[in-house]
Amino acid sequence: MVNCGACGKFLSPTGAAACSVCPTKYHRACLAIAEKTQISKDWVCPNCKRHMRRGRQQPDAGSRGWCGPALAASESAGVSEFRREFTDCISEMREFRKELGLLREAFAAFTVRLDGVERRLEALERGQPEGDPARVTELEQSVLALKRELNERDQDALLSDLEIGQLPERKGESVLHSVLVLAGQLGVPLEERDVVFAERVGVRPAEAAGRPRRVVVRLASRRLRDDMLAAARVRRAGLAAAAGVRVFINERLTRHNRHLFSPRPRECRRLQWRYTWTKRGRIFARRGDGEPVYQFRVEDDLVRAFGPETVDRRAAV
Structure with a gap:
């Protein structure tokens, strides 16, 4: 149903005065236009005329009467922004997968080296019961250094991860939804695409005196992880009041x-x-x-x- 832009009453499209800029239509009588007067296709309604810029043939894009090209431009800008964000997200995920692949290759190489050193140490101990103290000490130090380096590599793979403790656990819950709600309480707006995974680990509450299992979360970027940690430090008291318990948010450790x-x-x-x-x-x-x-x-x-x-x-x- 079409209504008149002036009086708001029902309007028949036949014979109505239609603006060439916005989709509004008017009764001829409301505009004091005679019934026999022919209306030009370029006719502009009074509302759009009021918002016209001096020296221009089109109204101001920010005015109330500009309903056509401005709306299309706004929608086009929104689509472009969404496409740009989506492209950036895909690029970040590709970089993350590439980095994860390199870390896996490094882990495999270190594991091979560690196994080789341990085999040499065992062979030395079997072949020489007394053993060369200096040589044994050297091999033991090599094993410790490799284990320490492997642990640091493992920790680097968790630089986008968080560990959440004491987050209330409910039967049939969506852990992802709980994490998104918690992020909103911290003032860090997260979307589902920002979370690679979120899951509970550890002993179930029935077996752990009712304590909820901890939640491990991997975010799409380290920046989001750092934002969550910073917000948790600032809003710790408000977070405890909102959740009813003291929730802990920390870096995920090996x-x-x-x-x-x-x-x-x-x-x-x-x-x-x-x-x-x-x-x-x-x-x-x-x-x-x-x-x-x-x-x-x-x-x-x-x-x-x-x-x-x-x-x-x-x-x-």
């Missing part, structure tokens, strides 16, 4: 780094160290302002920083 990380906050509190943090999967601590920074790669680093009783406690546990 198993070896988690093993090193587990005693660190407890020992720092015991010894009154002020600063502990992780950066790109590396573990750091500092006693206070102006004090040296300790990086923890192996258990010897824990002993060097906190003393031998730290390792003794871990063994007792």
Whole structure:
């Protein structure tokens, strides 16, 4: 049904005054146009005329009466922007897959080297019961260095990952939806295409005294991961109030780094160290302002920083 642009009442298209710029139609009587007067195809309605720019034959694109080319240009700009974002997303995913492929090749090469060193060490121990202490020590150091390097490579593969703890778990939930809601509460708008995967890992709540399993998330870019971590630090109190529990969002660590990380906050509190943090999967601590920074790669680093009783406690546990 067509309504008059002036009075708003029903309008028959036959004999109506139609604007050549916008789709609005008018009663002839509302515009004081005689019934026998022929209306030009280039006729412009009063509303569009008011918004015409001086010296131009078309109304201002931002005016109320401009309904044709402006709308088409806006839709075209939106489609172009979407295509550009989609192309950027595809490029990022291709780069991520290429980088992941290179990491896998490096892991395979390190595994071969590690196996070779271990075989040589075992053969040396079998062939020489007493063994050459210097040679054995050298091989052991080589094995430790390779394991440390392999762990660092593993950690580099997790630079786009997050680990979320204490996120309430419900039967039949969509973990992806829970992560998107959590990101919205943090003020970081995520879309489904920004999440490579999101899943729960660990022991189910029924077997873990009701504690929810932790959530591991891989995002499409490291920038999004860093935005989530920064927002979690800033809005920690508001996040706890919204979720009803204290939700933890941290970098995802390898198993070896988690093993090193587990005693660190407890020992720092015991010894009154002020600063502990992780950066790109590396573990750091500092006693206070102006004090040296300790990086923890192996258990010897824990002993060097906190003393031998730290390792003794871990063994007792």
